[in-house]
Amino acid sequence: MDGVREKIERVGGVRARRARLDAEELGLLAAIAADVGDDRGVVEELTPVLRVSTREVERRIEDGRSVVRRMPQLHAAMQNGAVESYGARRVLAVVDPLDDDTARQVDGLLAEKLVDAPETAWQPGNLAQRVRRLVEKADPDGQTERARRARAERKLELTPGEHAVSSLEVSLPAERAGACYSRVDAMARSLRHGGDRRTLDQLRADVAADLLLGRDPGVSPPEAAAMVYLHVPVDAALSLSNDGCELDGYGPIPAPIAREIMTNERSIWRAVLCDPGTGEPVDLGRRRRRPSAVIRELVRVRDRECVMPWCHRPARHCDHDHEHPWATNDNGGDGDGDAGGSGGGATSVANGGPRCRRHHRLKDHPGWNTRYNPVHGTRHGHGNPQWMVPHRQPARAPHDPAQAAVLA
Incomplete structure (x- = not known):
């Protein structure tokens, strides 16, 4: 098992190097954009270099600008190997609506919170959740207004996928989405306990489809399922x-x-x-x-x-x-x-x-x-x-x- 532990430590080292390279890339993209000024031209030139879509290049340039100008301590954490571009992007998505001064305030508060934080605090989901709490303290009125606006923009989207499968995504207020999932999950589990051989994922998908199509899914929701x-x-x-x-x-x-x-x-x-x-x-x-x-x-x-x-x-x-x-x-x-x-x-x-x-x-x-x-x-x-x-x-x-x- 000592060999396994050594390999795990090496994986951690690879992750840290990747984080430092992500920081270098974002810094370079921010500098290039500042030097050139023409986003459209530089995006077209960088697309074959980075070998990603033009939309992804645009996102990376914007992330670079934001992290360098508005979240310098987060950028420093990337340079130290603590967080990769995905985790940084999760943070930037939370602070994106803030003005520069408030974003920098959140950046400083986050750096303080993470000084003695456990390793799991750097996991992107945990990091984003911690930042949400800080944004709520730094800009409570703005956070409330953004939440109301987002809840008003609820929608249903159909996204075609591969292999004759499509995704149906419903954007709802968080408490209603959670209640819907709980109800569908409880019905799926009831079917599973009743001997149905489908997997839970298959059952959830089939129950949701039956409910939307007005069909009987073959089970009643348990009490307080939602x-x-x-x-x-x-x-x-x-x-x-x-x-x-x-x-x-x-x-x-x-x-x-x-x-x-x-x-x-x-x-x-x-x-x-x-x-x-x-x-x-x-x-x-x-x-x-x-x-x-x-x-x-x-x-x-x-x-x-x-x-x-x-x-x-x-x-x-x-x-x-x-x-x-x-x-x-x-x-x-x-x-x-x-x-x-x-x-x-x-x-x-x-x-x-x-x-x-x-x-x-x-x-x-x-x-x-x-x-x-x-x-x-x-x-x-x-x-x-x-x-x-x-x-x-x-x-x-x-x-x-x-x-x-x-x-x-």
């Missing part, structure tokens, strides 16, 4: 602050948008009981292996997504996993992929966590031993080889009891 959770601190719900609002499976959203979702006539309010000192959901221990619906729901509300730092699968689509394996005796197992342990672990909120099916199975893979602390939101890995899983930042936990808005 739920999504909106985490809103009490002070934000009362318009006393505009911080801490997040939609599970999506990330931070502007507080005014969260309050609009809360007051939607199709939304249902449900209180989430929390410890008044910590803001954590109440632990409801049980002496049986299978968690009650209440325990599952509290764990999903608390953790929001798969506990692996780089996985953003919503908790409502994950398995409920015992962190310390449940067992009826010292040698027992819990039957859901957890090996038994001395004394076993309780079926409780404190001992539970959401893991997507892939990472639930990986948990028991040889050489991949992990621990999750649901109170502090930290993860550790150990074994042979030494798989280290960096710290996972806990969700914001207000000291006042929180509320969850559920869109049905």
Whole structure:
């Protein structure tokens, strides 16, 4: 396994070199564009050099200008091998609507946040989510207005693909899109549990098509199948602050948008009981292996997504996993992929966590031993080889009891 570890380290080195080359390319493109001034002419000249489409050349030139002029510390991070062009592009897409001064402010705040951040913070999805939070603080009014405008521009698009397959993409407000996916996913899983041999991906696609075409998909949606959770601190719900609002499976959203979702006539309010000192959901221990619906729901509300730092699968689509394996005796197992342990672990909120099916199975893979602390939101890995899983930042936990808005 030492050879595997060495190869993994070499892959990391290759990634760092690629990041530095991406930074050099963007810097050169920005300099060329500044020297020439005629974007159309330089784009045509660079297209055969870069061997990409003219549209991609235009995007790279614009990315180069933006990162050099508006996000110099992000550019420096690229030069240091920390982030590649894809991650930088995800960040630039978030700050694109900002004026130069605000963009530079976000750039500085991001650099401060990443000084002691774990490696997973540099994963493009995590990086973009962190930047959204910073943009919300730096330009709250603008963020809200952009969200309203984007929600008003919802649409349906058909994109022809290869091999006689096309994609149907629906652009919707995030909470409605999440609710639609939850409903389709729940119906697909019901069919799968009923013995249908199609894969879950095939079932989701077929169920969605049947619903759109007015056909009977052959299954009724389970109760509350279209739920999504909106985490809103009490002070934000009362318009006393505009911080801490997040939609599970999506990330931070502007507080005014969260309050609009809360007051939607199709939304249902449900209180989430929390410890008044910590803001954590109440632990409801049980002496049986299978968690009650209440325990599952509290764990999903608390953790929001798969506990692996780089996985953003919503908790409502994950398995409920015992962190310390449940067992009826010292040698027992819990039957859901957890090996038994001395004394076993309780079926409780404190001992539970959401893991997507892939990472639930990986948990028991040889050489991949992990621990999750649901109170502090930290993860550790150990074994042979030494798989280290960096710290996972806990969700914001207000000291006042929180509320969850559920869109049905």
